[in-house]
Amino acid sequence: DIQMTQSPSSLSASVGDRVTITCQASQDISNYLNWYQQKPGKAPKLLIYDASNLETGVPSRFSGSGFGTDFSFTINGLQPEDFAAYYCQHHSDLPLTFGGGTRVEIK
């Protein structure tokens, strides 16, 4: 199985901050990486697909980059509605696996 290691596991930030989360794959996954946002009690929501492509309707303050084994996800100008958990997920091979998640909390 391909292991996805996310860091940090949690962070505290203020409205307006720039926040970056990283995700490392245990082997080369090309750009086959997605990012999801999950709010408490809700299902995950797709934000970024194939490492850097913004899902339709998702605000442009969200962005992603990376290739191979190292990826990053950035929120430029954190908004109150962005406080949530974020997960990376690869689709390079089966089984599909997710990262451990990053909880973004209010400072």
Added chain:
Amino acid sequence: QVQLQESGPGLVKPSQTLSLTCSVSGGYFSSGNYLWSWIRQPAGKELEWIGHISPTGNTNYNPSLKSRVTISIDTSKKLYSLKVTSVTAADTAVYYCARRLFAGDYDAFDIWGQGTKVTVSS
């Protein structure tokens, strides 16, 4: 607009079988670009892919669960189902059904159900 809705018992006894159904409304169900999936999440933990089924009935399962999991589909009713046998407390989780869409460069879980909590306890 496509919507997914999970249904099934919220409480299952240890050693018994967990059974859930995902009903799909709106949109086209039988596209070859869809894999109808199950994903679960124990409280406070990460998401775990359980498996998926194509509209033609082809399945893939997570090896960690493969011996206990069966996913089936009824295209006429636009629904698919999950069965997990011999459950233990470790199977307690929120279970999500989700559509995996792949088209060109796009391959992601683009639509999710709201999730249903299943507790394994006597």
